[in-house]
Amino acid sequence: MAAEAPILDELHRLRARIPQLTGSLAASVDGLVVAEDTPGVEPEGVAALTAAALGVAVRLSDVTGSGDLRELLVRGRDGYVATYAAGQGAVLTLLARDDVSVGRLHLEGRRAATRIGELVDEAAPETKIRTPARVPAARAKTPRERRTAPTHPRTTTES
Numbered sequence: 001m002a003a004e005a006p007i008l009d010e011l012h013r014l015r016a017r018i019p020q021l022t023g024s025l026a027a028s029v030d031g032l033v034v035a036e037d038t039p040g041v042e043p044e045g046v047a048a049l050t051a052a053a054l055g056v057a058v059r060l061s062d063v064t065g066s067g068d069l070r071e072l073l074v075r076g077r078d079g080y081v082a083t084y085a086a087g088q089g090a091v092l093t094l095l096a097r098d099d100v101s102v103g104r105l106h107l108e109g110r111r112a113a114t115r116i117g118e119l120v121d122e123a124a125p126e127t128k129i130r131t132p133a134r135v136p137a138a139r140a141k142t143p144r145e146r147r148t149a150p151t152h153p154r155t156t157t158e159s
Contacts, residue, residue: 003123007035007116014112020100022079025093026086026116029054034090034120041095050083050093057083071106084109087117089124 011024015037023038023046031051036043053072061069072083080096082105092113096105 003119004035006119008037010112010115010119011035011037014094014108017108018094018096018100018104020097020105021094022097023095024112026090026120027051027093029089029091038095046093046095050091054083054091071110073102080105082106082109084113085117086113087119087121090117090120092116 007026011026014024015021023036023041025036025038025043025046026034027047027050028034029051031048033043033047036047038046053074054069057072058069061067068085070085074081075098077098079098080094080100080102082094082096084092084094086092092109094105094109
């Protein structure tokens with residue numbers, strides 16, 4: 001991809017602005033690495049897991065009526081994983097220590113995601129990829145539909 005070098009530069013600048021970042025990567029919504037700066041972490045695995053988490057988050061956002069997915073934040077005992085929509089077909093995933101300012105993480109992450117999205121979209125204008133927020137999700141049944149829908153077809157036996 002022609003935009004890989006500028007995207008990698010953006011990832012390096014992002015890590016310089018937030019010293020608590022331990023890694024960053026840009027990936028397609030399908031889980032393919034576009035550019036990465038993730039020392040000590042296997043980027044292909046993170047990108048694939050990001051795509052899986054993104055699918056669930058998009059569905060949750062859709063089912064709850066929260067609108068298009070913008071970001072996803074996971075907090076573990078030792079740090080954060082933050083994922084931001086980046087243009088038409090990419091996401092930015094940031095790995096940060098637990099002592100990061102979450103407000104600063106969001107501010108810088110959103111800005112970087114916007115720039116990376118522009119770079120990815122410019123590199124592939126003919127590609128029609130859906131935004132992460134618009135990945136189709138099956139509609140979940142409402143509680144009423146779950147109560148009234150049969151769980152299995154009824155069978156009758158005639159002798």
